[in-house]
Amino acid sequence: MANNKVLTVSPSPHVFENTSVxxxxxxxxxxxxxxxxxSVISFGIGAIIVTLVSVLSCIGFEYLIQKFLLKQNPTVTxxxxxxxxxxxxxxxxxxxxxxxxxxxxxxxxxxxxxSFGGLGTNPFNPALVGRVFLLISFPVQMTSWPxxxxxxxxxxxxxxxxxxxxxxQESGDTPMTxxxxxxxxxxxxxxxxxxxxxxxxxxxxxxxxxxxxxxFRVISWHIPVSNVLTVGLFSGxxxxxxxxxxxxxLFHILTGGVLLGAIFMATDYVTSPMTTKAKWIYGVGIGLxxxxxxxxxxxxxxxxxxILIMNALVPILNRYTKPGRxxxxxxxx
Amino acid sequence: xxxxxxxxxxxxxENKFSANKPIENLGLPKQVSIPIxxxxxxxxxxxxxxxxxxxxxxxxxxxxxFVSSNIHSSVSGTVSKVGEIIDTTGFKKPAVIIDVEDDxxxxxxxxxxxxxRDCSLSSQEIVDKILQGGIxxxxxxxxxxxxxxxxxxxxxxDTLVINGVECEPYLTSDHRVMLExxxxxxxxxxxxxxxxxVNHVLIGxxxxxxxxxxxxxxxxxxxxxxxxxxxxxxxxxxxEKQLIKALLNREVPSGGLPLDVGVVVxxxxxxxxxxxxxxKNKPLVERVVTVTGKxxxxxxxxxxxxxxxxxxxxxxxxxxPEDTGKVVGGxxxxxxxxxxxxxxxxxxxSGILVIPEKDxxxxxxxxxxxxxxxxxxxPMGLEPYLLKQLAQLERYEECEDNAIMDCMECGSxxxxxxxxxxxxxxxxxxxxxxxxxLRNRKDK
Numbered sequence: 001m002a003n004n005k006v007l008t009v010s011p012s013p014h015v016f017e018n019t020s021v022x023x024x025x026x027x028x029x030x031x032x033x034x035x036x037x038x039s040v041i042s043f044g045i046g047a048i049i050v051t052l053v054s055v056l057s058c059i060g061f062e063y064l065i066q067k068f069l070l071k072q073n074p075t076v077t078x079x080x081x082x083x084x085x086x087x088x089x090x091x092x093x094x095x096x097x098x099x100x101x102x103x104x105x106x107x108x109x110x111x112x113x114x115s116f117g118g119l120g121t122n123p124f125n126p127a128l129v130g131r132v133f134l135l136i137s138f139p140v141q142m143t144s145w146p147x148x149x150x151x152x153x154x155x156x157x158x159x160x161x162x163x164x165x166x167x168x169q170e171s172g173d174t175p176m177t178x179x180x181x182x183x184x185x186x187x188x189x190x191x192x193x194x195x196x197x198x199x200x201x202x203x204x205x206x207x208x209x210x211x212x213x214x215x216f217r218v219i220s221w222h223i224p225v226s227n228v229l230t231v232g233l234f235s236g237x238x239x240x241x242x243x244x245x246x247x248x249x250l251f252h253i254l255t256g257g258v259l260l261g262a263i264f265m266a267t268d269y270v271t272s273p274m275t276t277k278a279k280w281i282y283g284v285g286i287g288l289x290x291x292x293x294x295x296x297x298x299x300x301x302x303x304x305x306x307i308l309i310m311n312a313l314v315p316i317l318n319r320y321t322k323p324g325r326x327x328x329x330x331x332x333x
Numbered sequence: 334x335x336x337x338x339x340x341x342x343x344x345x346x347e348n349k350f351s352a353n354k355p356i357e358n359l360g361l362p363k364q365v366s367i368p369i370x371x372x373x374x375x376x377x378x379x380x381x382x383x384x385x386x387x388x389x390x391x392x393x394x395x396x397x398x399f400v401s402s403n404i405h406s407s408v409s410g411t412v413s414k415v416g417e418i419i420d421t422t423g424f425k426k427p428a429v430i431i432d433v434e435d436d437x438x439x440x441x442x443x444x445x446x447x448x449x450r451d452c453s454l455s456s457q458e459i460v461d462k463i464l465q466g467g468i469x470x471x472x473x474x475x476x477x478x479x480x481x482x483x484x485x486x487x488x489x490x491d492t493l494v495i496n497g498v499e500c501e502p503y504l505t506s507d508h509r510v511m512l513e514x515x516x517x518x519x520x521x522x523x524x525x526x527x528x529x530x531v532n533h534v535l536i537g538x539x540x541x542x543x544x545x546x547x548x549x550x551x552x553x554x555x556x557x558x559x560x561x562x563x564x565x566x567x568x569x570x571x572x573e574k575q576l577i578k579a580l581l582n583r584e585v586p587s588g589g590l591p592l593d594v595g596v597v598v599x600x601x602x603x604x605x606x607x608x609x610x611x612x613k614n615k616p617l618v619e620r621v622v623t624v625t626g627k628x629x630x631x632x633x634x635x636x637x638x639x640x641x642x643x644x645x646x647x648x649x650x651x652x653x654p655e656d657t658g659k660v661v662g663g664x665x666x667x668x669x670x671x672x673x674x675x676x677x678x679x680x681x682x683s684g685i686l687v688i689p690e691k692d693x694x695x696x697x698x699x700x701x702x703x704x705x706x707x708x709x710x711x712p713m714g715l716e717p718y719l720l721k722q723l724a725q726l727e728r729y730e731e732c733e734d735n736a737i738m739d740c741m742e743c744g745s746x747x748x749x750x751x752x753x754x755x756x757x758x759x760x761x762x763x764x765x766x767x768x769x770x771l772r773n774r775k776d777k
Binding site (some may be wrong): 007008009010011012013014015016017019020021023024075078080118119120121220269270271272273274275276318322323324325326327328 | 340343345346423502574578584585586587589657658659660661663665666667668669670671672673674686688692693694695696699700701702703704705708709711712713714715716718719735736739742744747748749750751752753755757758761
């Protein structure tokens with residue numbers, strides 16, 4: 001027996017859960033694959049080009065900034081830049097010019113993430129920072145949506161059409177029944193037969209992604225569920241008040257970025273709250289802001305803005321929603 | 334649906350390799366080192382000197398004050414030294430070192446194997462016997478048992494909870510005690526019940542020990558007011574506060590004790606020790622220790638004399654594997670890493686865990702990604718990420734405001750952190766400093 005064996009002495013615990021930042025990030029990537037697959041099936045080569053350029057430039061910029069600007073050891077292998085790249089791609093049209101995507105990636109990683117110190121310290125979702133920057137800077141390119149025509153959809157001069165939300169926004173005083181004739185059926189919306197960003201079309205692919213995230217224990221259900229429920233409830237109240245003026249709740253949930261935002265963007269660890277109470281408030285807040293911007297604002301879609309606004313409130317939410325401490329609930333005697 | 338506590342908790346792999354290994358008597362070591370502070374509270378005062386002859390069960394250090402405990406010789410022989418040794422904490426502690434000769438027991442001790450069920454002692458006499466016998470909590474915290482049995486005036490106790498949870502992975506000593514010494518343990522439980530003057534006893538056992546649940550349920554089937562509760566498997570259910578929550582849905586208030594909600598909790602091993610002290614006049618000189626680990630050739634449960642070097646236990650369990658990186662006294666979640674194999678088994682040693690080199694180091698640390706998992710798993714409803722930050726920034730007043738002193742150091746936060754942030758290390762640092770602040774405030 002080894003008599004003079006040098007033993008490691010370290011504080012408890014001595015065992016750890018079989019998890020890591022990498023595993024969680026690659027869990028998100030796997031959960032995003034059904035969504036990616038659907039966008040490739042719908043938009044063909046355009047979806048592949050946009051995604052590849054976005055992912056590669058996000059990873060590239062993170063590496064270059066860490067290595068040469070911040071003089072740190074690059075940590076691109078942790079998978080977070082890959083996730084940002086995928087999410088940025090999923091939030092833009094499938095025919096977005098390559099140059100614009102690269103600018104978006106630079107803003108996402110450079111301003112959205114690294115300017116705050118990198119992974120874990122950024123207050124805003126990097127992919128959304130990039131997306132909103134592009135929306136403001138390149139409004140035409142960011143709102144010309146190719147019609148999904150399967151794998152043969154032409155990337156360069158794709159035929160474009162309005163998104164369901166765009167049709168709604170342009171409708172003005174037209175009665176809702178007339179407007180609804182122009183948008184696809186709910187089954188088509190659910191399956192993903194509509195114009196829109198790469199990743200937001202197919203409800204079913206997004207829900208599969210949600211189930212995968214739950215299965216890999218990456219996220220808890222609170223934010224997506226409270227977010228989508230609020231969108232449904234709030235738009236439902238408006239609809240009940242005046243069905244000729246406002247679209248019904250299912251339409252709001254299935255169109256635009258509600259599901260993509262609720263499942264993949266609002267649940268971003270770094271920029272979402274830590275306590276369960278705060279997660280509820282955060283999800284409800286995003287839902288309310290989304291409907292307010294959609295119905296009363298001048299943009300057809302409001303998910304990105306809603307999430308960014310709620311991102312800003314996260315430190316306050318964390319501060320004022322302490323978890324229930326043990327010993328304060330049930331008093332005895 | 335099985336009962337459990339409601340807040341937080343984790344599921345570490347159970348790895349109970351020694352669950353089917355009957356308790357073996359390890360036998361006598363050549364020499365024992367018995368620390369004189371094996372309990373929470375004031376260290377005892379040695380009453381022997383070099384070259385004194387002692388018998389097994391003789392008192393060698395006397396309790397000093399109320400929260401303190403007697404220490405007895407666990408062997409017969411000659412005192413070779415009253416000095417200092419390195420103990421399981423890694424610090425030098427005063428100890429009595431005895432060279433073993435024969436195995437002669439103090440005459441007053443009944444060493445027979447017959448189970449004595451009847452007891453005519455009054456409750457105060459039972460408490461006195463437990464005090465004399467040096468009985469402390471055997472679950473690891475080593476709080477002197479007689480203190481828990483002396484209910485302060487104005488407090489009313491209605492329930493005695495017996496802790497057979499054994500939620501730490503790897504450990505099986507309580508499991509084996511319930512299976513093999515169940516009858517004696519039950520007599521001990523009835524003695525504790527009488528000492529406290531309560532009517533109601535609940536025995537909590539986690540569901541991963543179905544044989545123990547069945548056996549103990551069978552034993553208590555004829556008893557009135559003693560019930561066995563199978564519990565869902567979740568760490569840290571063996572914590573007193575969590576166990577009371579799981580069984581009775583009562584929450585011990587922050588900074589409070591179980592008796593604030595009318596409950597006293599004793600471990601199954603403590604119940605057995607109480608039986609021996611009261612019915613057999615036998616002080617706490619030996620205990621059941623699990624020796625285990627993935628790389629160990631013979632994971633075992635041993636009946637070990639207090640003061641036996643850990644090296645002897647590992648030798649008997651097949652020897653220290655070549656690739657050993659760490660040896661832990663206790664379970665993997667709350668146990669202490671030992672600096673040497675020469676440290677002795679003490680009253681609180683429930684297990685010895687051998688960890689291979691490859692599992693002995695922590696993974697590389699990442700930035701906190703604010704995933705909130707530490708908040709989810711904290712059984713006390715704290716925010717470990719925040720406490721870690723505040724402790725690191727030396728903002729101890731804010732640590733106190735955020736209830737850092739409620740942390741029971743179960744390690745669930747560090748266990749679950751995907752970024753491998755050493756949360757508990759910083760929280761311990763914060764607790765130490767907050768404790769100092771609290772003490773200074775009291776002194777003023």
